[in-house]
Amino acid sequence: MSRRKDQRQKTILDRLAISPTLRVGRLAEDMGVTTETIRRDLEELTAQGLIARTYGGAMLRQPAEPALSERHKELVEERAAIAAAAVPLLAGAHVVMMGSGATTTQVARRMAQEMGQITVIAHSVSVAATLSANPTIQVLMAPGLYHPGEGAMHGSATLRFLSDLTADWCVTGASALTPAGPLDALIEAGDVYATMLRQSARHMVVADGSKIGRIATARYGDWADIDTLVTDVAPHGPLERALTLGAVEVCVAEVRT
Template identity: 30%
Template structure:
C-alpha cells in the first residue's frame, strides 16, 4: 500500500471511529507500528489530526483567524447564544471569555439585564456598550491576536482576584478522553484560572468542536456544563 493510500485510509478511519490506535492498525494492515506512527506524525504535522499516546485523535477545525471563524456555524452559535443568555440571572457576576460564540451571546442578552460582566476580550467589551445596566470590567494585558484577548502576568493576576457566579469559557475541542482543550499553552493556563474563579463553568460548544481535541488541556468535562445544539452526547460533562 502506498503512503498516500495509507494516509487516506487513516484519515477516513479517524473520521469514522474518532480515534486511531497504532498497534491495532499495524496488526490489521500487516505493517510495523513504526510505519503507522510515522504516518501519524506526518499527518499531525500537516494539521490533519492530533497525536496522542498510542495513536491519534481528531484535531479541532477551529484553529483559524477570527475573521474566518465569524462565518463558521453562524446558526448554531445563535442557538447556543440563546441558551447561554438564559443561564445569566440578574445581579450575577459573569466572566465572559473571548470568541465568536460569546459575541453572539452578547447579542442575545436582554437589553435591560442588570449584571456585571468581566472580560479580557476588547471586542466583547465593546459589544456590551448598548446594555446600560451591565457593568463592564475589561481586564488588560498583552493582546493575543489570534483570539483577540489579553494575556500575560497582569491578566492572570487580575482574574485570580475575581470571584464570579458564572464563567463562559471558550475552547477549541471537547472530547471524552482529553476533555476541554485549546491551541495555546499560555491560553490554556489562563482559562484554568478563569474557570477556577467561578462557582459554575459553562462551555457553549458548536458541533464542530465535539469529539475533537487541541494540543493543550484545560480541564475535564466534569468541571463544566457543556451546552450544545441538537442531541446531547452521553459523554459530556455536568
C-alpha cells in the same frame, strides 16, 4: 478500501479522539494485526490529512484555527442559537466571567439584549465592545498582552487580575470538545479559562457541534469541572459518556433553518 481496512482505520481515528497519541505496537497488538499493517494504515490516513505521524505512532492533525475576524463569519445561525439557549441559564447571576471567541461574542450580544444590572469580567475586546451596547452592564476589562488574532488579553497580568476576583458563572468557548475535556487552540487562552474556572461558582462551555471530535493544544478543565455544555449537536459516543460521567448538563440548541 476493503471493509476490514475501513473499519480498522475508523477504529484508529476513534481512539485518537480519546487519546492524543497512539503507538504503532499497541495498535497492532490490540487489533491483532502486524505493525506493518498498522503503519500502512497510518500512512494512508496521513495522506488524507486526517492524522500526523509521530515517532513510533500517530496523533490527530490539529487544524490551524482561523483568526477571530474570520470565525465571526462562520456558523452564525448555530452560534446565535447557542447564545439564545445559554443566556436564560445565567438568570440570577450578578457577576459573570467570559472568555473570548465567536460564540462567546454571540452570547455577549444576547446578554446585552436580555440582561442588565450585572458585572462582566472579560479579557476579549469583542465581548467587551458587544456588552457596551447595554449601559446597565458594567464591564471589567482584564489587562495583559494583546493577541491580535484572538482580540483578547493573555499572560501573567491577565491571570493575576482574574485571580483577585470571583464570579457566579464563567462562560468559555472551546476549539475542541473531547472526552478528556474542553480544549483551546491557544495555550495562553487555556491558562485564562482555567483561571476563570477556579474563580467561578458555576461553569458553562458554549461551542458548536463542529468542535466535537476535534483535537487542540490546551485542555483547560475536566468535564467534572463543568456544570453546563451548550451546543447545537447532541454529543454521542465517548464524549457523551464522558459528559454523563462528569454530571454535565447538556443543552442542545435548536437551530432555525
